[in-house]
Amino acid sequence: xxxxxxxxxxxxxxxxxxxxxxxxxxxxxxxxxxxxxxxxxxxxxxxxxxxxxxxxxxxxxxxxxxxxxxxxxxxxxxxxxxxxxxxxxxxxxxxxxxxxxxxxxxxxxxxxxxxxxxxxxxxxxxxxxxxxxxxxxxxxxxxxxxxxxxxxxxxxxxxxxxxxxxxxxxxxxxxxxxxxxxxxxxxxxxxx
Numbered sequence: 001x002x003x004x005x006x007x008x009x010x011x012x013x014x015x016x017x018x019x020x021x022x023x024x025x026x027x028x029x030x031x032x033x034x035x036x037x038x039x040x041x042x043x044x045x046x047x048x049x050x051x052x053x054x055x056x057x058x059x060x061x062x063x064x065x066x067x068x069x070x071x072x073x074x075x076x077x078x079x080x081x082x083x084x085x086x087x088x089x090x091x092x093x094x095x096x097x098x099x100x101x102x103x104x105x106x107x108x109x110x111x112x113x114x115x116x117x118x119x120x121x122x123x124x125x126x127x128x129x130x131x132x133x134x135x136x137x138x139x140x141x142x143x144x145x146x147x148x149x150x151x152x153x154x155x156x157x158x159x160x161x162x163x164x165x166x167x168x169x170x171x172x173x174x175x176x177x178x179x180x181x182x183x184x185x186x187x188x189x190x191x192x
Contacts, residue, residue, distance in 0.1 A: 005040040006030075007084040012092045013047055013101035016169040020045065022123045022153060023090045025176060029186045030088065042084065046105045049077045053104055060110040074108055082112035086119075087144075093124035093131035098138070102131075106138060114143040120150045121186065125162075127152030149188040153179045 008027055012019025023043065034041045056074055058067040069075045081087075091102050120135050122128025132150045140146045155161050156174035164170040 003038050004085040005042050005083070006034060006086045006088060007042050007044045007081065009081075009087055009089045010043070010045045010047070011089055011102040011105055012099065014092075014166075014169070016167055017047075017092075018123065018165055018169050018171055019090055019092055021169060021171045022121070025153075025171070025179060026088070026090060026121055026186055029183050033187050039085075041088075044080060046077075046101070049073055049080070049105075051077060051101075051105055051108060054107050056108075060108060063111060065111075077105070077108055078112050081109055084113075084116070086117040087113065088119045088121060089135070090121045090123070091128065091131055091135055093122055093126075093128035096130045098131045098134045102135070103138070106135075106142075110142055115145065117145045117147065119147045119188070121153065122150065123153040123155075125155055125158035127154035147188065149185055151182050151185045153182065 008023060008030065010019045010023040023045075027041065027043065031041050050073055052073070056069055056071060058069065063069055063078065069078060092099050094100075118139055120132050120139075122132035122135070124131065129152050132152055136146050136150065153175075155165065156172060156178045158165075161172050161175065164172070
């Protein structure tokens with residue numbers, strides 16, 4: 001049994017979402033080097049937690065020392081994230097920034113992952129650089145150790161791919177081939 005574990009977290013929520021495909025692309029690139037370091041990579045999908053817009057009566061900074069979450073969805077999300085030693089989050093860029101669902105999922109947490117290492121993998125028409133930068137500022141401010149290397153996966157032909165991306169969540173083979181060239185960057189992982 002590996003001594004440590006890293007969560008590979010998909011943080012997109014659109015019905016036809018690319019995020020799950022980006023995570024599937026990134027996962028095999030990360031698994032081999034992590035296994036060699038005796039670290040288990042565990043996929044986590046925010047969609048499985050059905051998080052509404054933050055609806056707790058306590059601030060995440062109060063949990064668990066001074067208060068507890070009221071709702072089961074909050075407790076489940078908190079418990080899932082707390083059990084890992086580090087994180088790789090896969091985030092979309094919507095309208096030149098962090099997606100609302102991504103920010104909402106982040107806003108549910110604080111102490112569960114504070115002080116732990118985290119890598120951001122963003123994607124979008126131009127790679128998600130603005131979402132990546134915003135997420136870095138947010139998560140660093142929350143006390144996570146965000147890696148300087150933040151792979152940004154741009155679609156090969158966003159104008160021609162956009163229909164399949166938005167309606168079916170499909171990524172073209174050309175985009176995947178382009179991303180494969182960033183494998184070395186993706187492998188720079190958080191280590192605790």
